[in-house]
Amino acid sequence: MIVLNGSALTIEQLKNILYNNELVEIDSDSREKVKKSREAVERIVDRGETVYGITTGFGKFSDVRIHNHDVDDLQLHLIRSHACAVGEPFPEKVSKAMLVLRLNALLKGFSGVRTCVVERLRELANKGVIPVVPSQGSLGASGDLAPLSHLALVLIGEGEVYYKGKRQQTAHVYKQLGYQPLSLKAKEGLALINGTQAMTAMGVIAYIEAQRILEQSDRVAAMTLEALEGIIDAFHPAIHEARGYPEQIEVAERIRYLTHDSQLTTHQGEKRVQDAYSLRCIPQVHGASWQSLAYIKEKLEIEINAATDNPLIFEDGKLVISGGNFHGQPIALAVDFLKIAVAEMANISERRVERLVNPQLNSLPAFLSPNPGLQSGAMIMQYAAASLVSENKTFAHPASVDSIPSSANQEDHVSMGTIGARHAYQIILNTQKVIAIELICAMQALEYRGELNASSAAKELLIEARKIVPGITEDRVFSKDIEALSKWMASDSFCWRVKMNYESTR
Template sequence: MITLNGSSLTIDQVKRVLYDEEKAMIDKKSMERVMKSRFAVEDIVATHKITYGINTGFGKFSDVEIDKKDVHALQLHLIRSHACGIGDPFPEKVSRAMILLRLNALLKGYSGIRPLLAERLLVMLNEKIHPVIPTQGSLGASGDLAPLSHLALVLIGEGEVWKNGKPENAAASWKALGLEPIKLQAKEGLALINGTQAMTAMGAINWIEAEQLAIQSEMIAAMTMEGLHGVMDAFHPAVHEARGYPQQMAVAERMRGILHDSRLTTRQGERRVQDAYSLRCIPQVHGASWQVLDYVKEKLEIEFNAATDNPLIFDDGETVISGGNFHGQPIAFAMDFLKVAVAELANISERRIERLVNPQLSDGLPAFLSPQPGLQSGAMIMQYAAASLVSENKTLAHPASVDSIPSSANQEDHVSMGTIGARHAYMMIQNTRRVLAIEAICAMQAVDYRGVLGMSTATKSSYDEWRALIPPIIEDRQFSKDIERLSEYLSKGRTGEAVV
């Protein structure tokens, strides 16, 4: 059971809630803070103190006063009008993450919601009432207004939720639990949608999957080292200590550990003095991607526990400030940085694939790992496919955060595009996993030629597991099925541990 208090949620806890479907509870003191901020909102309504989003319109309409009798209708109109997301829906786990993260942010006690709203979000999380949320339509400033509005629709019984993989009307879910949909009161609609939880939820899943890929990429690269008689001296600890990056040293240490008892790798001068960069520089390149993962994790965990709506209520209501914590720039930068790191895992993997299939570079392996070079093409077009995915990643890696377009009649004149960056990062992760699957297929074929009895204990364990899915290439076949099968299998290593 995860206890939510608005200030201590970690990526590991998010992982447990999303993938292990662990339930959550609300910290009692957090609910006391929520109640105090709610009293402040009710006082603002009662005294008609002009405050943004409580008794004014939104965005460019912030100078329009709202009559006291209409403050509830204001919130309902807000949710309905802003629920204009378009495109395919987010994966269901992303909508689950949005519920978790929005609830945690509201528990900081700066948002002015009723405790009932927090409790209902908790019900959604624990009862798996996951909103159907379109992926497109957010600018990433003023928060993720469109996606979070689709989440809020579920609370008022007007949206759709996932039921056995298909959309169902949200009202049916509440009825099944014996609950009535929420009737939003002053500020509650704004508090629900004025945040960065779409990009941050997508970002959390991106990080979890990217970390998993980074670990798996080392095992796959190690198998390629064996297939190409790679030179182990490049991983000597002195080399990496001389540079000093902890992540680089850690990759080199793991590579030494994976390959410590291999009889297929070589030493400097045995077959060649040094390898090409895609082998020799595995610690430097993969290590740099790990540096990015560390950076992104830090930013995500800050955002998990951030108050990101507007206005924020401080000092038991004595201070109410309109600010801009909904602006997604920190996460936009983090997602764009993650895209570069993921792209490089694919880039260097594709170069290793080329070395495995190119007879001029493969140290005696059959051309394209073909069982009958010429008559059968073997892995020739698998390298094409990897190159295509790598090239697509390069276009997706263009930073979304350098773009901005004004909205709301130039009141909202600079936006982050962070949700676009997070979506593109997710697409790149899927592409990169497929590239790594292709490398694994080629590396397994290479060690078949070299002699699997010479493999290290660790790589042989992975080889056996993957060979149960992907048979050796003894005759050309539809390799797309192999790629997708292994890619899907790799995706199941979701705890962040190597599939070995």
Template sequence: MMLTGETLTISGMRQLLGQEAVTVCPKSMARVQNGRQAVERLVEQGKTVYGITTGFGKFSDVRISKEHVERLQHHLLRSHACGVGEPFSEAVSRAMLILRVNTLLKGVSGVRPALIERLVELVNRRIHPVVPQQGSLGASGDLAPLSHMALPLLGEGEVWYRGSRMPAAAALQQEGLQPLTLEAKEGLALINGTQAMTAMGVVAYIEAEQLADQADWIAAMTLEGLRGIVDAFREEIHVARGYQEQIETAARIRRLLQGSGLVTKQGELRVQDAYSLRCIPQVHGAARQVLGYVKEKLEIEMNAATDNPLLFQDGAVVLSGGNFHGQPIAFAMDFLKLGMAELANISERRIERLVNPQLNDLPPFLSPEPGLQSGAMILQYVAASLVSENKTLAHPASVDSIPSSANQEDHVSMGTIAARHAYSIISNVRRVLAIELICAMQAAEHRGVHRLAPATHAVYEKGRKIVPSITQDRVFSGDIERMAKWLKETHFEEERQNE
């Protein structure tokens, strides 16, 4: 896929995070070359320009002589590589590299084409930097994470390569690549930006979008297990409110339940269902509104110039600004946290309705021998614990700020924390949905699997290959994790179409 600096999408990132290789647009590289020539003129003329001939942050008033400009860039990367904690996944690390290439291709950062070409080499040879997750304030860019991302260019730091974690120098040697020597502005151009929070956000969004689809399918099977009322999903109700995402969710539930012998009509067994069943379109649809907002902001940021300073008019104008500030993504990630947490909240309530004998006519806790065997009793406990944890993680990171760099950088976004917490919530949501699916399949067996709708029956058949029927108590931890792993690897729309 060709990167231009202007046209990268979530769909494109999904492909690039797989096996697709990166190429770069020649016209974009011509812009890069023009920007580089401008930086070289500034150095040669000895002009005072932030980050090129001065120090960084509070050191912006320290003049750097021409002979030390290159050393300045190397010192920058090494001193700022202060990340701690567990590393980001390889997918997030790869996304950071891709996003950094894309933003540099805008031609306003002043780097050499050779630097971009080396970043592309890392992507295409799948040399992925090991980047600790913690340590970014989300303004002045993701300085610590991106410094770790950039270290392998110098032959320093660690990488994942061919399934192993190793020193970057060893991976470069195996690929016949020599470490680069950074020149003026390049260290700053590599680390001043929002690519860590955006990379984490993109990976989180892709998984969240898949979970939103799966939540509809799983909820449809739960409706069958509880003999839910389909009238609540009639088009007239949802058109009367007007939210497109709600209308589409209701239509999807109707489609999934076509041919079901288990769902009921209004007044057949009861007049109306509990909110966790009746309000699926309203809640799931609202979560999709959140996803729409998040996608829009991510796709803007993926193609944004977030460096500082930026060069315009072929370098004739060099402007210091604050595009590195992560507030737009911080807000988007906090919003994503809320939307996804609610998918788990309503799912847990449906689980309760599947296992609580006071709320249904199924065997208590779906137990094969109620009393002697506990069945799915503690599965609901686990779901309740996960949704409670999500409520803590959903506290907005973006409302916090701590001044840094001797108060020069006195307001920060905490956007990377928001993105990391969003991903943690998404992982919890997947486990809650896995529990709901396990319980819904068990309820379907009690009702009669042959009465399921064709679409949900297809998911049931696949799901039973992952988690067998509960015929006696067992250690359910492995069942939950296997089902969650399957959900992460499976697209239910594809499952339905392949039947």
């Protein structure tokens, strides 16, 4: 059970909630903060005060005064009118993350919702009732208004949800569970949709998957290094300590550990003096991407504990401030950085694939073919990898450099952070396939070299991966192999994390 209080949620805890179905509970002190914040909103309504989003319209309509008897209807109209996201739904894990993150933000006690709202969010997350949220339509400022409105629809019994593996009408699922739709009161609709939870949820999932890909890339690159009889001297600790980046040092240590008992790696001058950059610079390139993850994690962990709606209520309602915490720029920049970091892993991986299949660059059969000329072997796998890498370059263009004014120019600068987060996830899916292609080629090359001479780590990986994809003895539809291996690599069925005693590799 993970207790939420609005300020202490970690990515690791969120990962347990999303991937291991850990249940969530509400901290008792946070529940009291929510109550006091709600009392402040009710006093504002009772006194007829003019406060944005409570007794006024929204955006350009902020100067329109709403009568007290209409403030509840205002919230209902808000949710329905703003639920205009389009496109394919976010993955279920992303939508569940939105639920949990929206709940966590409200528990800070600055948003003015009733306890029944936070309780319903908790129940939905714990019961696995996950909103169907279309993924396109957010500008990433003034909050993720469109996607979060689809989440809010579920609280009022409308829209669609995923439940027990099926996409269903919310009303039907509520009937099964004995739930009554909530009737939103003053401020509650705005509090539910005015935030960065869509881009942050997508960003967290992208970060978790990116971490997995970087672990895999280190291990697959080590196998490629062996298959190409790479020069291990380039990974000597002195080289990397001389530069000083911790992540570069760690990648070099991992490669040395993974290849420590290999009879295939060489030393400078034995077969060549230097390797190409895609082998020699693995620590520098991979390490730089690892370095970026530290920055991205820091920003995400701030945001998942942030109050991002507007206005915010302080000092038991004595201070109600309309600000701009809904603006997604911090996360927009972080996910754009994540896109570049992961795209580079595919970029260098594809170059290693080329070195594995090009007979002018190695002493292996051309294109790793079992019968060069009659059979093409891995020739077109490199094409596929190159295509995915090129596609990544278009997705890696920073979404955050664009802005289109909205709401009659009241909202005249926006982050486009949700677009960036979605593109980061697509780059991750593409990169997973590129790494899978490298692994297919590295295994084939290793077997040509003689796997008995390979390192213990390479043999272990070869045994496990060969259960998914057999060796190339004859041309076949390799698309199926790439998809199957990519799916396996995205699962937890193989332990990718390299555990070692670094000192033993020095």
